[in-house]
Structures are given as C-alpha cells and as structure tokens.
Amino acid sequence: MRRTASLLASLVLTLSLVSSSSAVVIGNFESGLDGWWSSQTAVLSNSPIGATLGSQALQIDDSGGWHMSALYDAKPLAGILSATGAAISVDLTVFPADITSPWMNVGMVINGQNHDDNGNAPHNNIGWQDLGQLSVALDGQAHTYSWAIPDALRAMIAGIDQNIQWFEIALISNLDGASVTKYYVDNIQVVPEPATLALLGLGGLGLLRRRQ
Structure with missing residues (x-):
C-alpha cells in the first residue's frame, strides 16, 4: 500500500512537471497586451474581469458579426x-x-x-489554416477552449524558416450581426494536446494496478 501511494505521488508530480514544462503562455495580460494586437476594428484593453491567471485579462470590444479579434506573431x-x-x-x-x-x-x-510572398521558398507557404469555431457558454463564467493542431498542418509548420513573411495566430469571434461583441480572454497557451496527458495518466494508473 505504501508503495502504491508512493507511485501515485510520483505520477502526480510527473504529470505536473510535464504540464508546466511543456505549456507556453502567450497571454496572461499582467503587463499590457503581451504582444497581441488588433488587426481590424476590435478594441483591446486590460481588465480584471475574466482573469484566470494573475489579476488581469484581455477585454475585447467590437461590433457584431464575424471578426478577427486579435493577432499574435x-x-x-x-x-x-x-x-x-x-x-x-x-x-x-x-x-x-x-x-x-x-x-x-x-x-x-x-x-x-502564401504563394511565395516576397520571393520566399514554397516551404514557407502556410496560408489561412482555420482550426475551427467552438460554441461559447454565455454564463459569465470562465471556460477553457482548446484547438488541436492537425498533423498535416504540424508537418507544414515544421518546414518553415524565419524568412517567412508572416506567421500568426488569429483569435476569431462570431455572433449575431445586430449585437455588439464583448468578451474577456486570459491564460492563452500553446500546450500539449489534453489527450496526451490523459493517456500518460491512464498508463500510470495501469502501472499502479499491476504493482498492487
């Protein structure tokens, strides 16, 4: 039993280390916009509302309809x-x-x-790669939304170099055109796919069962 408890503690520590060492936070908004900028009509500002990492979040205000709210290099x-x-x-x-x-x-x-902009080699042609839209809960509570990078796109990204003219992450919002747009974002991360950690956890639990 003591060995099981020790293994479980080690597993929890391992999972926490994998998660913390692999995640890259690209938006906690504690000291400004953290490199995010508005490319169209959205107004970006800091707000304590919606903060989940630290005390500040990013407030986004815009008109209704489909918008590219914010961009990141x-x-x-x-x-x-x-x-x-x-x-x-x-x-x-x-x-x-x-x-x-x-x-x-x-x-x-x-x-x-795309299309060899600025005379760059074809391996830098990424284009517009939509990761999909997710339905948002309209309940005033913070929810985490995640988009996996498809294998084919990962392979394309692996082939680019720093001569690529632009390579950006775009945050998109979409709602009824008659409405205004107002929402808050925080703790934007590039992370391992959640299933990866889940599989690691299941493997560890299987090890515990075998050791009992």
Missing part, C-alpha cells in the same frame, strides 16, 4: 506548434448582459504567407 512558436500533440487553449468569459446575441462562437486560425 507565432514565428517564435514554430517549434512547439509543430510538435506532436500541439494545441492552443484559451480561458474565455462572456456575460449575457454584455451582448444581445443568443449565441457566440470563438475560433483560432494559423495564418501565414
């Missing part, structure tokens, strides 16, 4: 975005009183140069 992240199981996650909060739309979606896009 992903060139320094090419290595982790091309790694097995890579995903992007964000904590997002929407208050129903802030919007009139009965629905809202949020999405992530990997956007890079």
Whole structure:
C-alpha cells in the first residue's frame, strides 16, 4: 500500500512537471497586451474581469458579426506548434448582459504567407489554416477552449524558416450581426494536446494496478 501511494505521488508530480514544462503562455495580460494586437476594428484593453491567471485579462470590444479579434506573431512558436500533440487553449468569459446575441462562437486560425510572398521558398507557404469555431457558454463564467493542431498542418509548420513573411495566430469571434461583441480572454497557451496527458495518466494508473 505504501508503495502504491508512493507511485501515485510520483505520477502526480510527473504529470505536473510535464504540464508546466511543456505549456507556453502567450497571454496572461499582467503587463499590457503581451504582444497581441488588433488587426481590424476590435478594441483591446486590460481588465480584471475574466482573469484566470494573475489579476488581469484581455477585454475585447467590437461590433457584431464575424471578426478577427486579435493577432499574435507565432514565428517564435514554430517549434512547439509543430510538435506532436500541439494545441492552443484559451480561458474565455462572456456575460449575457454584455451582448444581445443568443449565441457566440470563438475560433483560432494559423495564418501565414502564401504563394511565395516576397520571393520566399514554397516551404514557407502556410496560408489561412482555420482550426475551427467552438460554441461559447454565455454564463459569465470562465471556460477553457482548446484547438488541436492537425498533423498535416504540424508537418507544414515544421518546414518553415524565419524568412517567412508572416506567421500568426488569429483569435476569431462570431455572433449575431445586430449585437455588439464583448468578451474577456486570459491564460492563452500553446500546450500539449489534453489527450496526451490523459493517456500518460491512464498508463500510470495501469502501472499502479499491476504493482498492487
């Protein structure tokens, strides 16, 4: 029994180390916008509302409809975005009183140069890679949303170099066009796919059962 408890403690420690050492936070917004910028009409500002990592979050205000809310330079992240199981996650909060739309979606896009822009080699052609839109809970609570990087896209990212003209992560919002857009994001991470850690956990529990 003592051995089982020891193994369980070791497993928990291992999982925590894997998670903390692998995740790269690209938005905690404690000292500004952390490199995120508005490419269209969205207004980005800091707010304590919606904070899940530290005391500040990113508030996004815009008109209704589909918008590319914010962009982030992903060139320094090419290595982790091309790694097995890579995903992007964000904590997002929407208050129903802030919007009139009965629905809202949020999405992530990997956007890079295309058609040999600036004469770069074809291996730098990424283009608009939509990771999909997810339905957002309109309950005033923070929820974590995650997008896995498909294998084919990971392979493309692995082939780029720093001469690529642009390589960005785009945060997308979409709701009824008659509504305003207002939401809060925090703790944006490039992380291992959740299933990777889950499998590691199941493997560890299997080891415990065999040792009992």
